[in-house]
Amino acid sequence: MDVLGLLANISQVVDLLVKIGVMCSIYCVDVKKAPGDVRRLLKEVDRLTAVIKELESLLQSPKGSSKLESPSLRQAVFDLRRLLAEMVAKLDLGAKHARAVWPFKKREIHEIFATIERQKANILLNISIEQTSVLLDVHQEIVLSKLRIADAATFDASPDGEQSFCLQGTRSHIIAQIEEWGTNSDSQC
Template identity: 25%
Template structure:
């Protein structure tokens, strides 16, 4: 096999395996946890098209093979007055380099996306483990039978405070505790319940 073909095929094979494994992950039961990688589906499709094109072109390479394969090809090509040595590398140097470069770029994008998704999964597992360690206040279980009939914020009230709470929740850089304080009967539990209902 032509050295250029051999090198190109090795790179194509590595990228092809990565594509297959990535596609299996994206088609599998954990798809929802791979939000970054899922956004790269168009890149995966484009990469697959490039690989198909590359493989079709490389199949034209009939250079000398071990175990007499080259001789058999020469025999088949003899009626056309050409030998396997006369067949040329199917790409210009620039075209081959461009295709390989695009595939390697796609491979790097896929690797980075998978790394980001992996970090997100690890953080989510850690967050879940931390939440499970928190003690439960049995008398304050949200949406429980005992919770029925408890007062809630009236529509249009406490909007500024609820907006501040939502902003605090959405920003991971905020302080870890939002201290809701006030005298008994000022609505701390009611506000907490309204927030819990909105987040549930």
């Protein structure tokens, strides 16, 4: 799946969040003394929508599409889309009764809230990791751009165009060792 696939999943997530918001509004109107869970779900949907919209805008930016798209981010968005689709299906079933019936048990809705929170944290973590990677790349480019170019830094190059040579007294220890190897018949090969 490429960036377009990720953006398509994000669009579907946004559509599902809108549907959940609309359906929760129906429950608030149709169910006298709507449960606190409905209002809490609306708040969670609003928070999640803000995160998803931010991700979408980052992905649609010129460099975001290539830098933020990762397999773990794709999986997190896909898992979130699947969870929201299941929620919409249940909410739709509960709304089809003559009088709307809240379709979630207390324990089930708490598990949904926890899962939404985990998915939201997972998405934010992936965004943070990808942004850190981008920042490290930028930092490396800045550091490398500050390096000066050394004249005659290529192999066998000298600034005067002459043959390179060792200065008097340099590498004397190595030269002495080589001379001893060459002249001493008892030394190592």
